[in-house]
Amino acid sequence: MRISFYGSLAEAIGREVEWPLSSGTTVADVREALARLHPSATLDRQTVRACLDDAIVDDSHKVAPGATLAFFPPLSGG
Amino acid sequence: MGIDARLLYAPFDPAAELARFAAQGAGAIVSFTGLARDTTRDGEPVSSLFLDHHPSLTQVSLEDAASDAVARFDLLSVLVLHRSGQIAPGEPIVFVAAAAAHRRAAFDAVDYLMDRLKTDAFFWKREDGPAGSIWIEPTEQDRAARARWTKDESI
Numbered sequence: 001m002r003i004s005f006y007g008s009l010a011e012a013i014g015r016e017v018e019w020p021l022s023s024g025t026t027v028a029d030v031r032e033a034l035a036r037l038h039p040s041a042t043l044d045r046q047t048v049r050a051c052l053d054d055a056i057v058d059d060s061h062k063v064a065p066g067a068t069l070a071f072f073p074p075l076s077g078g
Numbered sequence: 079m080g081i082d083a084r085l086l087y088a089p090f091d092p093a094a095e096l097a098r099f100a101a102q103g104a105g106a107i108v109s110f111t112g113l114a115r116d117t118t119r120d121g122e123p124v125s126s127l128f129l130d131h132h133p134s135l136t137q138v139s140l141e142d143a144a145s146d147a148v149a150r151f152d153l154l155s156v157l158v159l160h161r162s163g164q165i166a167p168g169e170p171i172v173f174v175a176a177a178a179a180h181r182r183a184a185f186d187a188v189d190y191l192m193d194r195l196k197t198d199a200f201f202w203k204r205e206d207g208p209a210g211s212i213w214i215e216p217t218e219q220d221r222a223a224r225a226r227w228t229k230d231e232s233i
Contacts, residue, residue: 007130007202008213054134070132076214077129077139077160077201078112078172078192 001063003030004070009048012041021065027052028059030069047074080155080177081148083140085131087163092173095159104154104177108184110192116167123207124167130202131162143194151187153178158191160199190227197224 001021005013019030027050035043042048049056051070052063063069080102092111100107114127144158159173172195176187196216203214 006132007204010130011213051135072132072200073202073213074215075197075200076203076216077199078195078197078220 001065002068003034004068006070007073007076009041009043009071009073013038019069021063025063026059027057027061027063027069030063031059031071034071042073043071048072080157081141081144082156083137083144083158084160085137085140086159086161089169090159090161090173092159092170095157095173096175099155099157099175099177102155102177104179106178106181106184107175108181108188109173109175110188111170112172112192114165114167114169114171118205118207118212122209124205125208126167126206127165127171128204128206128211129162129165129171130204132200136160136162136200139198139200140195143191143198146194147176147187147191150190151176151178151183152180153183153187156187156191158195160195160201162201193220193223193227196220 001019002016003019004016031043045059049072050059051072052061053067096109116124118124140158140160144156147153147156154177157175161171165171174188174191176184178184197220205212205214
């Protein structure tokens, strides 16, 4: 599975990482594993949203092989 | 009904866009231009602005804001232009225009659109300066401004 990052997260982790997927993995699982791998990156649920196949999702969502997952820091457009 | 919402990757000319938009002959035309500042909120110099965007959701967020404005206000047409990428101080970042038969709808639509873009548009803004780079987050003011459109559905 491919995971994309934007804004400050892309700077901290990279634009995209390849992620080995085991069955039953949820967005929460991926988030926790990422946080362990990148302790200096801000990945908490309150401020960073998860986007699965172009839709913002809850962390309880399961991730299927072939899905695209992205993590978004707070928006700052306009 | 004209809805034109575009993500731009190169500098644009707000005056030319306004002239083109106004040529439709509506009774009321209102526009807003947002320009890159040359200082941060704390007064530190900014040498460049960088806007990150999403390959599909950013364009969708611009279109959604424009469509919602048209659904909510009595408009003839709306234009939303938003830059992405590297932007120099003084350069336009965002341009919003609304055309209506009467001025109240046009004023409110542009006001609404800027508040929407500030909190809902899929961009991530970074200010670069001699002291380093800062990723911007929406302020309490931005959130409060956005919230007033939800509280007062009569507008």
